[in-house]
Amino acid sequence: MGEGEEQVKVLSQWPSPFAIRVLIGLEEKNVRYESLEENFASKTELLVQMNPIHRKVPVLIHNGKPICESLIILQYIDEVWPGSNSFMPSNPYDRALAKFWADFIDTKFLGTGIHGILKKTGEAQEEGKRYMLEYLGLLEGVLKEFSAGGSKPYFGGEQFGFLDIAFICHTCWFEAMETLGKWKIPWESEFPRLLEWMKKCRERESVHKIFPDPHKILEYAIKFREGYLRSN
């Protein structure tokens, strides 16, 4: 590594949708980076040093300085490496909407939907599935609006942007959620736009490179669920 060369590292964990989000962001901007895999059993000294408050991945370390929280990291990546592909919409109102829905995805969709299936059983899990369907319905509507009725491919319109990256990282867990919940999400009949959008996103080099093998995610999800239910 020479003098004046930029140093970009990511503290990561392969199944984490938040880490996947950051790696896709860096790939989209063609930033050279080194990914350091944190193990699940114990946190490295580097992680504790770089993210003392939360001690979680992902952490972006840019020339030795840490940036934490995946949506904040995405915005940082966009601002430091503007390039020709801005993640954020160009006007303040659309930016506010993108942030609103990204926050919705991480709190409601993940918290009540995905985690409702991953961490619950019986009627509580059924409720998780209902929430997931309700929220997918909302997001189908958002995609319709933001893609100008489907004439554009992404939540970012023509641009694979902030909200696309914020959401696509969770989709690699969907098959595992279907298996764990013993159900099938009615994509073709209820969420055809989201289905099309996912296909389009997966064709992107960044997503194709970073997305983990769905079988590995399922294996991980099963182990996670067993461990979680045992201790809760």
Added chain:
Amino acid sequence: MATEGEKRQVKLLGATLSPFVVRVRIALALKGIDYEFIQENLKTKSELLLQSNPVYKQIPVLVHNGKPVCESMIIVQYIEEAWSNKARNLIPKDPYDRAIARFWAAFIDNKIFPSLRGVFTGQGEQLQKAVEDSVTNFLLIEEALRTNQCFAGKAYFGGDQIGLVDIALGGMSTFIKAVEKATETILIDPKKMPLLTAWMHRFCKSDGVKEVMPDPVKHAEYISARRATMISPPTAN
């Protein structure tokens, strides 16, 4: 002086005591933006609120030229960007400093507020745990004020002037004090958190803040009354 027409362009749906609404009012005041304040009754929400925030049906909602923006810290950043030519930047220019500000604003929303809510609604053991969590979280803020290069030695988290993190935390000032009073607990101990105490005092007295901060007496009465309705009386069986 804004015309009535100009005032109609910006509406804020809110309630005077809500710390989230206070945040937005501070941002609007610091930017010198005139607006129409629409006091919402949270038991019977207006059509405008339900239409403007169908997902959460919550205040605050900023309606700018008919278009709604929801979630207080998203609104504050929107205000900064939509009126970027107006005096006073609320958000740092440097991307790294900006990321740090956003990090601490998120900490306040995701850690501090939930622990405060736990104190507000808690009883017995739950209350005790929520108090401990709140104190732990505030100690982290105290340490950030002491050691973080972005904040240390400065009047505000935003440097010489109020910024994003000041608004995120400072908007909660009377809520914090009201909850302390109602539960007879100390969450921000001046002896253990001298920097945070001094910052809060300075913040609450600042121009743009003091005019929109809720009356601490009214806020304390309100919080006490709300807590009284949560304590269920012992039943006969």
